[in-house]
Every structure is written in C-alpha cells, then in structure tokens.
Amino acid sequence: KKELExxxxxxxxxxHKYFIGIGGIGMSALARYFKFLGxxxxxxxxxxxxxxxxxxxxxxxxxxxxxxxxxxxxFLNLEETMVVYTPAIPKNxxxxxxxxxxxxxxxxxxxxxxxxxxDVYTLAVAxxxxxxxxxxxxxxxxxxxxxxxxxxxxxxxENYNSNLILEGNEVMVVEADEFDRSFLQLHPxxxxxxxxxxxxxxxxxxxxxxxASFIEFSKKTKDHLLIRNG
Numbered sequence: 001k002k003e004l005e006x007x008x009x010x011x012x013x014x015x016h017k018y019f020i021g022i023g024g025i026g027m028s029a030l031a032r033y034f035k036f037l038g039x040x041x042x043x044x045x046x047x048x049x050x051x052x053x054x055x056x057x058x059x060x061x062x063x064x065x066x067x068x069x070x071x072x073x074x075f076l077n078l079e080e081t082m083v084v085y086t087p088a089i090p091k092n093x094x095x096x097x098x099x100x101x102x103x104x105x106x107x108x109x110x111x112x113x114x115x116x117x118x119d120v121y122t123l124a125v126a127x128x129x130x131x132x133x134x135x136x137x138x139x140x141x142x143x144x145x146x147x148x149x150x151x152x153x154x155x156x157x158e159n160y161n162s163n164l165i166l167e168g169n170e171v172m173v174v175e176a177d178e179f180d181r182s183f184l185q186l187h188p189x190x191x192x193x194x195x196x197x198x199x200x201x202x203x204x205x206x207x208x209x210x211x212a213s214f215i216e217f218s219k220k221t222k223d224h225l226l227i228r229n230g
Contacts, residue, residue: 011115014082014105018075019043020096021086022062023052026109026177029152029163030084031055033116036166042072044095051156068098078104084112087180110177113152114185117172120150124186126176126217127194134194135175139165147171181213189222 017034021027022043028051035041035058042061045052052062063070075081082105089096099106117124125135132154139151140159148168154175156163165173176183176191196214 011082011112014080016040016042016075016077016081018071018081018083019085020083020093020099021045021089022055022060023047023049024086024088024109025051025154025156025163026113026152026175027084027086028052028055030109030112031060032058032162032164033150033152033166035060036164040074042075044070066094068095071095078102081105082107084109087182108180108182108185110180110182110185113174113182114187116150117174118187120169120172122172122174122186122188123190123192124174124176124183124188125192125194126178126183126214127192128178128196130194131175131177134192135173139173142171142173143167149173176217178210178213178217183217184213184220186217186220187222188220191218191221193218 017031017039019027019031019041020043022031023045031041031043032055044063044066046064048064056062061072083099084107085096086109123138125131125138127134135151136153136155136157139149139153140157142149143151143165148170149165149172150167150169151165151173152175153163153165154177157165174186176186176188193214196211
C-alpha cells in the first residue's frame with residue numbers, strides 16, 4: 001500500500017520526469033503523456049531517430065551520450081524528479097547507476113503504465129502477434145465514437161502520426177507487452193489476447209513459462225471479461 005501511495009505521488013505531484021531510453025516506442029508515448037500534463041520532461045537515448053526528433057519538437061530535451069553531466073540541472077533535484085527506465089537499458093549504464101546510487105524515485109515503464117491503468121477504465125490488448133494493430137484499431141474506433149480516452153500504442157499510427165492518442169481520462173487503451181512480464185503490472189477491466197507463440201525465450205526460457213504468464217495476465221481483469229482468439 002505504501003508503494004502504491006508513493007507511485008501516486010510520483011505521477012501526480014513530482015514535476016520533473018526523466019526518461020532513460022526515451023526513444024523507445026513505449027517510453028516515448030509516456031514522455032508525450034507527461035508533457036501534455038504539463039510536467040517537465042527530458043531524457044536520454046542511445047541513437048537519434050524520428051521519434052526523438054518529434055519529442056524535441058514539443059520541447060523535450062534529449063541527449064545521446066551516456067553522461068551524467070548532460071542531465072539537465074533541474075532533474076538532479078532528488079525530491080522533485082521521477083526517473084523512468086526501460087529494461088532494455090544495460091545494468092552498467094552510467095546514468096542509471098548514478099540514479100540508483102543517489103536514491104531517486106525510479107520506476108520501470110511498465111510500473112508507470114500500471115499505475116495509470118489502476119485509476120482509469122482500461123482495455124488491454126496482449127498477444128505475441130497482432131496486438132499493435134488491434135490496439136490501434138480499438139483506440140481509433142473509441143475515439144471516433146467520442147470516447148474520452150488515453151491510448152498508448154506500440155507503434156506510430158498513420159492516422160495520428162503518433163503512438164499516443166489523448167482525448168480525455170475516462171478510458172485507457174493500452175498495448176499489453178509480455179516482454180519482461182511487463183503486462184502483469186497492468187490493471188485491465190477488459191483484456192484481449194490476440195495470439196500466443198513461443199517468444200521472448202531469453203526472458204521466459206520455456207514456452208510453458210510464457211503460457212503461465214499469459215494465464216496470470218488473464219486473471220487480472222477486474223470485470224472478469226477476457227477476449228481471446230480461438
């Protein structure tokens with residue numbers, strides 16, 4: 001309970017959000033989300049891309065060298081900064097090591113998405129194939145129906161030229177990623193599983209472990225409504 005209270009404070013009250021791996025498709029959507037909410041957002045990524053260019057265009061400061069000295073000064077305030085990182089970042093990353101040693105509020109991307117989903121009616125789409133397309137179609141249909149939604153997409157939608165659709169805060173559509181068991185952080189009201197194949201075996205090692213993770217995900221639905229293929 002204390003951990004959840006700290007997460008809520010981090011999301012709502014802490015002004016500075018710093019992203020390590022900000023150019024990732026999931027990370028960049030969160031960065032856009034917090035920027036829209038009026039938070040001060042900055043980050044690091046290894047390589048410039050169209051995503052980082054687009055983030056810079058909306059006022060997000062990004063650097064591409066793993067160097068603590070390049071973290072903007074205001075993000076070094078321990079009490080006013082929340083750091084979000086992706087599991088893809090290596091453990092010996094200098095900035096991540098510094099953040100850990102100093103005791104910043106540090107959260108995985110999946111934890112932050114999970115905290116947002118806890119307070120919003122959430123539709124989560126999982127599956128080793130088809131989840132990005134299904135999530136984008138679902139989000140588009142809801143938007144066109146007038147729903148006040150937040151949608152975190154796993155790709156750039158051509159309709160919106162973005163991986164984030166932000167029309168309100170009554171419904172959340174999210175791609176539920178099985179990598180690193182990230183989707184187990186979500187709190188879906190309705191969940192869909194499009195498919196399931198042996199994938200990410202560097203994480204799961206065996207196919208039955210992946211299957212067990214999907215079963216655990218299916219049991220997390222608040223309304224006990226699960227849509228599956230076949």
